[in-house]
Amino acid sequence: MAARIENPAKHIGADDIYTRIRRRIVEGHVTPGLTLGEAQLAAEYGVSRTPVRNALARLEQDGLFERVRFGYAVPVRSPEQVVELFEARIILDLAAAELAAQRRSELDLARLRHLLEQAEAATGADLIHINDAFHDALRDAAHNPTLAQLASRVEAQLAAYEARPAGAPDDRQSTQDEHRRVFDAVHDRDPARARSELQAHVHRARDLRIAALARADRKS
Amino acid sequence: MAARIENPAKHIGADDIYTRIRRRIVEGHVTPGLTLGEAQLAAEYGVSRTPVRNALARLEQDGLFERVRFGYAVPVRSPEQVVELFEARIILDLAAAELAAQRRSELDLARLRHLLEQAEAATGADLIHINDAFHDALRDAAHNPTLAQLASRVEAQLAAYEARPAGAPDDRQSTQDEHRRVFDAVHDRDPARARSELQAHVHRARDLRIAALARADRKS
DNA sequence: AACCTCCCAGTTGGATCCACATTGAATCCA
DNA sequence: TGGATTCAATGTGGATCCAACTGGGAGGTT
Numbered sequence: 330m331a332a333r334i335e336n337p338a339k340h341i342g343a344d345d346i347y348t349r350i351r352r353r354i355v356e357g358h359v360t361p362g363l364t365l366g367e368a369q370l371a372a373e374y375g376v377s378r379t380p381v382r383n384a385l386a387r388l389e390q391d392g393l394f395e396r397v398r399f400g401y402a403v404p405v406r407s408p409e410q411v412v413e414l415f416e417a418r419i420i421l422d423l424a425a426a427e428l429a430a431q432r433r434s435e436l437d438l439a440r441l442r443h444l445l446e447q448a449e450a451a452t453g454a455d456l457i458h459i460n461d462a463f464h465d466a467l468r469d470a471a472h473n474p475t476l477a478q479l480a481s482r483v484e485a486q487l488a489a490y491e492a493r494p495a496g497a498p499d500d501r502q503s504t505q506d507e508h509r510r511v512f513d514a515v516h517d518r519d520p521a522r523a524r525s526e527l528q529a530h531v532h533r534a535r536d537l538r539i540a541a542l543a544r545a546d547r548k549s
Numbered sequence: 550m551a552a553r554i555e556n557p558a559k560h561i562g563a564d565d566i567y568t569r570i571r572r573r574i575v576e577g578h579v580t581p582g583l584t585l586g587e588a589q590l591a592a593e594y595g596v597s598r599t600p601v602r603n604a605l606a607r608l609e610q611d612g613l614f615e616r617v618r619f620g621y622a623v624p625v626r627s628p629e630q631v632v633e634l635f636e637a638r639i640i641l642d643l644a645a646a647e648l649a650a651q652r653r654s655e656l657d658l659a660r661l662r663h664l665l666e667q668a669e670a671a672t673g674a675d676l677i678h679i680n681d682a683f684h685d686a687l688r689d690a691a692h693n694p695t696l697a698q699l700a701s702r703v704e705a706q707l708a709a710y711e712a713r714p715a716g717a718p719d720d721r722q723s724t725q726d727e728h729r730r731v732f733d734a735v736h737d738r739d740p741a742r743a744r745s746e747l748q749a750h751v752h753r754a755r756d757l758r759i760a761a762l763a764r765a766d767r768k769s
Numbered sequence: 770a771a772c773c774t775c776c777c778a779g780t781t782g783g784a785t786c787c788a789c790a791t792t793g794a795a796t797c798c799a
Numbered sequence: 800t801g802g803a804t805t806c807a808a809t810g811t812g813g814a815t816c817c818a819a820c821t822g823g824g825a826g827g828t829t
Contacts, residue, residue, distance in 0.1 A: 343782075366810065377784045382812090386603050390610040392695075398791080399810055417695040420644040428636075475612075475637040475706075479699055486695075563812075586780065597814045602782085619780050619821080 343380035346370075347387055354393050354403055355488045364400040392486050403489050408542040414487050415535045421480035422464070422531060423524045428471035430515045430523035437470035441512050448505055456501070461488075463508055467527075470515065491538065503533065563600035566590075567607055574613050574623055575708045584620035612706050623709055628762040634707050635755045641700035642684070642751060643744045648691035650735045650743035657690035661732050668725055676721070681708075683728055687747075690735065711758065723753065 350370070353359050367385065371378045385401050388394040395404040406414070429437070444463045451459050464484070468477035507530035514523035570590070573579050587605065591598045605621050608614040615624040626634070649657070664683045671679050684704070688697035727750035734743035 340783090368810070378811090379783050379785090382603065383606050383782090386606045387610045390607045396811095413693050413695055416648075416693055417699065420640065420696065421699075424640040473633050473636055475633055475703065476640065479637065479641075479703070483695065483699070560813090588780075598781090599813050599815090603812090616781095 341374065341376065341380075343383040346374055346376065346380050347384035349374070350384055350388060351391070351393060351485070354388070355485050357489065357491060359403050359489075361403040361405045361490065364397050364402040366400040369400075391482060393489060406490060408539065411487070411490060411542060412535075412539065414483060415531075415538070418480065418483045418487060419528070419531050419535070421476060421483060422468070423528055425468045425471040425473070425476055425480055426511065426515070426523040426527040427520040428473060428476070429467055430518055430520040432472045433470040433515050433518075437466070438516055440466045441470065441515070445505075445508060445512060448508070460504060460508070467511065467515070500537075504530070507533070561594065561596065563603040566594055566596065566600050567604035569594070570604055570608060571611070571613060571705070574608070575705050577709065577711060579623050579709075581623040581625045581710065584617050584622045586620040589620075611702060613709060626710060628759065631707070631710060631762060632755075632759065634703060635751075635758070638700065638703045638707060639748070639751050639755070641696060641703060642688070643748055645688045645691040645693070645696055645700055646731065646735070646743040646747040647740040648693060648696070649687055650738055650740040652692045653690040653735050653738075657686070658736055660686045661690065661735070665725075665728060665732060668728070680724060680728070687731065687735070720757070724750070727753070 359365070367378045367381050370385075371381045374381070385394060389396060389401070393403065394401045441463065444459055444466055448456060448459045448463065461484075465477070465481060468480050471477060507526065510526040511523060511530060514526050579585070587598045587601050590605075591601045594601070605614060609616060609621070613623065614621045661683065664679055664686055668676060668679045668683065681704075685697070685701060688700050691697060727746065730746040731743060731750060734746050
């Protein structure tokens with residue numbers, strides 16, 4: 330039986346370090362610009378610097394970390410760069426939505442529907458995760474793993490700067506409605522509608538973020 | 550004087566290893582499926598395993614290498630996967646062409662024109678490099694580095710499987726004509742035309758590759 | 770003769786050691 | 800007192816050492 334058993338209590342490896350640090354960044358727990366040293370991270374996870382170095386090299390390749398004077402830091406991005414990231418994300422996700430409307434299987438639909446239902450009841454961090462999962466499921470429904478991975482990677486970079494408020498109830502309801510509309514278009518196999526509905530959704534998210542950046546910019 | 554001087558004769562570092570191995574893969578000098586060991590590569594470049602490990606981790610993140618039993622290998626892709634990579638590349642490059650037609654600067658135009666002229670005279674490997682550079686310059690003209698990097702990365706994955714014939718004189722002339730048409734559309738600031746001209750170009754390249762894959766498939 | 774078992778060679782992943790570069794501060798001189 | 804210079808502290812990058820794992824082959828047994 331060559332089934333690889335994930336030993337939960339076993340010593341953590343480089344992949345685990347990569348996953349954990351990545352999650353910390355994506356969930357916004359590492360403030361951009363704050364430098365973290367290899368030794369510091371190694372001590373934190375109770376391993377030597379070797380696996381940390383490996384993880385950091387991969388994170389740098391992902392664009393989630395950059396090498397700075399001493400140590401690594403989440404790159405500080407200008408508002409223009411955030412807009413640029415959104416532009417890339419929009420290109421990828423709209424294409425994925427279009428393909429999803431053409432290729433979605435019944436299983437894809439079931440997954441999306443399940444996530445929509447879960448989102449109805451969830452709140453806080455759970456809601457954020459479910460909504461992220463909805464977008465990932467939509468990308469998977471396009472049945473092009475390369476495309477899905479690219480979109481997911483760009484979104485991870487964006488997430489690193491998001492204060493992740495998602496608090497306002499009206500935003501919550503808007504998001505839910507827009508997701509539902511995208512789902513309906515995918516369900517009806519209507520690529521053009523899927524694209525335009527998702528475009529409306531992502532454009533709204535982008536404009537909210539840009540407005541927040543403008544406020545933060547004025548304050549500083 | 551904080552200018553970082555690239556000492557040419559100095560010992561090579563992890564970044565150099567990364568660049569060199571990457572070039573070897575992209576230029577097709579590493580046959581897919583052949584496994585290379587860390588120690589082997591380290592000996593080849595005259596360094597220890599440490600920088601090689603770092604480079605391999607990054608290459609794996611790029612999708613150019615995958616960890617296999619013992620060592621690393623360029624992943625073997627099915628024809629379906631190659632089609633999938635092309636689909637992603639087309640999405641990215643068409644979007645880039647559209648943006649390039651909107652945003653190109655005079656400098657961008659000059660660069661593209663220069664590459665077109667160079668391509669007239671070049672042959673063999675030089676021609677391949679110049680044509681690749683044309684596509685990269687087109688992506689740069691879109692003025693979205695994120696998008697350019699993504700497209701470039703996907704194309705690198707595709708290049709790893711290309712036998713890189715580019716030999717047939719009629720293909721050479723077709724490529725040159727199509728590049729010229731794309732250039733004209735970008736010059737005229739006509740996004741829709743830039744998109745459709747590039748689409749025709751990339752679709753032809755894709756179909757050629759698929760035909761070659763079908764032949765190879767039948768042979769085996 | 771076939772199959773099973775055990776041992777050994779080879780390789781990766783993690784830990785530690787060492788050399789070099791850079792920064793900040795403290796000190797000394799003008 | 801201000802500025803330049805030197806020195807120690809800190810941290811990365813590379814090299815080496817060690818442990819765990821896998822696969823194949825040799826040898827024995829049925």
